[in-house]
Amino acid sequence: MTASKVYFMDMRASYQNSLMSKLSKVMDAGGISEVISERDLVAIKLHFGEKGNTAFIRPIFLAQVVDKVKAHGGSPFLTDANTLYAGTRGNSVSHLVTAVENGFAYSVVKAPLIIADGLRGAAFEAVDVNLDLVKVAYIGKEIHDADAIIGVAHFKGHEVTGFGGTIKNIGMGCASRKGKMDQHSGLSPKVRGKKCIGCGLCSEHCAHKAISLKDEKAVIDPALCVGCAECILICPQGAIDAQWDSDSPRLQKKMVEYTAAVLNKKKGKALFINFITSVSPACDCYGHSDAPIVRDIGIVLSKDPVAIDQASADLVNGQHALEGSCLTTGKGPGEDKFKAVYPRIDWSVQLDYAQELGLGSRTYDIVSITK
Numbered sequence: 486m487t488a489s490k491v492y493f494m495d496m497r498a499s500y501q502n503s504l505m506s507k508l509s510k511v512m513d514a515g516g517i518s519e520v521i522s523e524r525d526l527v528a529i530k531l532h533f534g535e536k537g538n539t540a541f542i543r544p545i546f547l548a549q550v551v552d553k554v555k556a557h558g559g560s561p562f563l564t565d566a567n568t569l570y571a572g573t574r575g576n577s578v579s580h581l582v583t584a585v586e587n588g589f590a591y592s593v594v595k596a597p598l599i600i601a602d603g604l605r606g607a608a609f610e611a612v613d614v615n616l617d618l619v620k621v622a623y624i625g626k627e628i629h630d631a632d633a634i635i636g637v638a639h640f641k642g643h644e645v646t647g648f649g650g651t652i653k654n655i656g657m658g659c660a661s662r663k664g665k666m667d668q669h670s671g672l673s674p675k676v677r678g679k680k681c682i683g684c685g686l687c688s689e690h691c692a693h694k695a696i697s698l699k700d701e702k703a704v705i706d707p708a709l710c711v712g713c714a715e716c717i718l719i720c721p722q723g724a725i726d727a728q729w730d731s732d733s734p735r736l737q738k739k740m741v742e743y744t745a746a747v748l749n750k751k752k753g754k755a756l757f758i759n760f761i762t763s764v765s766p767a768c769d770c771y772g773h774s775d776a777p778i779v780r781d782i783g784i785v786l787s788k789d790p791v792a793i794d795q796a797s798a799d800l801v802n803g804q805h806a807l808e809g810s811c812l813t814t815g816k817g818p819g820e821d822k823f824k825a826v827y828p829r830i831d832w833s834v835q836l837d838y839a840q841e842l843g844l845g846s847r848t849y850d851i852v853s854i855t856k
Contacts (some may be wrong), residue, residue, distance in 0.1 A: 486840075488848045489792035490515075493800075494855075495783040496762070502856060505549050508784060511552050511854045512756075515771060515786040520633055520756045523558035528631035529596070530658060532639060533565055533584035536573040537772035540763040542639050544588040550637060550758070551596040559633065561596045565658060566625040567606040568770065569665040569727055575718045576605045601625025605715055613744045616842070618739050622746035623664035633754040634747070636790070640759045642766040642778065642798045646737050647823045648801075648834025650770055650794040651757040652839060656744035666712040669737040670728045673710035674717055676703045680724035686715040687725060737835040744790060745842055758786045759797045761815030766811050766826045778812050778822050779804040791845030795836055798823070 492515045494507045497550050521527060529550055534541030547563060554561040561774070563584075567575055574580040577600040584598055591597065602608045602625035610629035612622045629636065638654035646653055657668060666674075673695070683701035696711035696716060705716070716725045746756055761782040765774045782800050787793040801823070806816035815825025840847050 486846045488828045488850045489787060489789035489846045490852055491789070491792050491796040491849045492786045492852045492854055493783055493796075494853070496781045505545075506633055507854060508546065508549050509553060511784060511786050512550070514850065514852065514854055515756065516788065517553055517756055517841065518557055520635070520754055520788075521554055521557040521559040522632070525559040525628075525632040525656065525754075527554050527559040527561045528601070528634045529554070529561050529563050529637060530634055530654060531563060531565060531637045532654065532658065532769050533574065533580070533589055534587045535772050536583050536586065536770050538774050540639065540641065540765040540771050540774035540777075541587065541769045542630050542760045542762075544593045546760070547589070547637065548594045548823060550635060551594055554635070562599045563594055563596050564599050564601045564625075564627060566601040566628070566660060566665075567662055569662055569669060569714055569717065570592045570770070571718050571720070571723060572770065572772070576606070592629045599627050601627040601659065602661035605718060607713060607715065609661035609663060612749065612833065614742060614746045614749070616742040618735065619667070619742040619746070622743050623661045623667060624743075624747055625659055625661050628659045628747065629750065634751050636755070638757070638759050639763070639769055640801070641764050642823055642826050643768050644736060644827060645731035645733055645830070647827055647830040648798060650759050650795075650797050651790045652744050652794055652835050653740060653764045655747050655790060656740035656742075659747045660743050662714045663712055664743060666714045668736060668743060669716060673707040673728070674714060674725050675706050675728050676705060677724045677726065678702055682722055682724075684721065686721065687719050690719045691716060694741045720841055724842065733830050734834045738838050741835055741839045741842060742846070744839065745844060748790070748844065756786065756788055757790050757793050758784060759793055760784050761800055764801060776807065776810045778806055778810045778826070780807060787849070789846055789849070791839045792849035796849050796851060798832065
């Protein structure tokens, strides 16, 4: 298989060569001019960070990506889709408030923020993919309708997929709430009886009449439930939750199939950037960030979503672990840091399957941009 090019910049900087200047050069070398056309509406897909999290990518770096898109005649917007869980990004109002509080204000990033799947996550495009696990993918409508996409991912550990990088940012991150439910579980949400007070709000808001009250407790009829997950967001007691799929290989494969769905309409119009900085052991969806497991390594860019994640994992695993992190094993260069944090997770599943589907190659060549 032909090796894909992955462009790399380290975190060294000088008066003549700042990190912003190097990032600009990496984008030029990686072919951003081939991805962005005049008047393109360009979705810059990122994770704004949960409230209280501190590991997400600094907004000033996103401003540099925005400037580059504008320089090539595109009209960029920063975007993410609402979360499945009821955190500070579960609806567009609190999502945007969280984004601004985390520094992604227009005055900083110089682009509007648009939540991809609407006020409560119900704005999606149903995309026929007809793959093994996903027949129809539910993609955030604003991302689906954009002319081009630039995925900007914070590369870090993840408790279900081993690590989260470009594939997770695109496959899971671009999915609407219904799409996230589809990936995380093939089942309807469950009601935690001890928390439910029988207020009836979930029943009132369910557009499909799938929720009723029985003995002053909410009951969900799986035959009527369509998996939109709005009840999870609505419940004031936090008594409704997804039935999380603990089968990591299955979830990883669904995530890859959703990545295929997102990119199907974006052939030749997609570029991916991974920030291998503040490499926290867990997802930015938490309201906190644990100590990084390795030093800040750099930023990588590629048109290949498989190669960029493989290269990022290899770069992390090639490092000495930082003292004071959660790692107790796998601390040496060449040892698998993600396997050390999550021993039961095989993160290679997502890369093998993405390569099998033709999304990219696990074989890559690193092109270092030093000046």
